[in-house]
Amino acid sequence: MSADDGDPGDQPPARAVGAGRAGARRPIADAVAAKRRAQLVAGLRGFARPDPAGRSVEKAVAGAGGPTTLNSVIAAAVAAAAEERCDLCQTTVPEDHRHLLNLYERRIECVCESCWALRSGDADYRPVGARTLWLGDLELPDDVWASFQIPIGLAFFMESSVAGCVVALYPSPGGATESELHFSSWSRMVELNPILADLEPDIEGLIVNRLSEPPSYVIAPIDRCYALTGTIKANWEGISGGPGVREAVSSFFDELQAQAVAL
Numbered sequence: 001m002s003a004d005d006g007d008p009g010d011q012p013p014a015r016a017v018g019a020g021r022a023g024a025r026r027p028i029a030d031a032v033a034a035k036r037r038a039q040l041v042a043g044l045r046g047f048a049r050p051d052p053a054g055r056s057v058e059k060a061v062a063g064a065g066g067p068t069t070l071n072s073v074i075a076a077a078v079a080a081a082a083e084e085r086c087d088l089c090q091t092t093v094p095e096d097h098r099h100l101l102n103l104y105e106r107r108i109e110c111v112c113e114s115c116w117a118l119r120s121g122d123a124d125y126r127p128v129g130a131r132t133l134w135l136g137d138l139e140l141p142d143d144v145w146a147s148f149q150i151p152i153g154l155a156f157f158m159e160s161s162v163a164g165c166v167v168a169l170y171p172s173p174g175g176a177t178e179s180e181l182h183f184s185s186w187s188r189m190v191e192l193n194p195i196l197a198d199l200e201p202d203i204e205g206l207i208v209n210r211l212s213e214p215p216s217y218v219i220a221p222i223d224r225c226y227a228l229t230g231t232i233k234a235n236w237e238g239i240s241g242g243p244g245v246r247e248a249v250s251s252f253f254d255e256l257q258a259q260a261v262a263l
Ligand SMILES: [Zn+2]
Pocket: 086, 087, 088, 089, 090, 091, 111, 112, 113, 114, 115, 116
């Protein structure tokens, strides 16, 4: 299941990998480039965890036959391409690494432990939220939802200290679409659900999924919120999104629920 670092900002340039000699190595470079493209389309920035698309490329490449040595070369090339680096110092980071929010560029940075320790206090950066709360009985009446004017039943809300208001971001095939909420509609939400008054600005968000039955409501770290929009962008097909999106969204929420504290 993809847990992409959604990136609302600029895409990083594709890293050159396995350019090497032509001939036998060419398909490796192609497969790796395809994998990188899939990740870029997902709106990732140095995303660490393997995604289903990435794995299938890996499998397709590994299953391409040929001598064992070629397969091991391929495996090494794929592993090297999947290796994640700290966005701030370029050192290699493990799959399970920390994230900092670049406050002004609204971008998630994958970081190593030392950059996390050194830069967390910078004015430009914030450590992403740490808690995941599954809100079993959040109240969101239809008229309040309608007042947000969000075209689909899936969005996340965050208080932006830079914009000075609560914004809703909802996924679309082009990435996250953002709209500022009227103060009155969000204050109605907080009145109904006092827990939302504790939502930490910038670093965490409220994810609302009204496509599921019953609807799901989760307070999650902001990198996870953007991951949802990245997942949707990566799996979108055609006009309506197709079955791939529905599946991806439902596994995203299963994973989130498994990590969450239920309230
Ligand atoms: Zn670093």
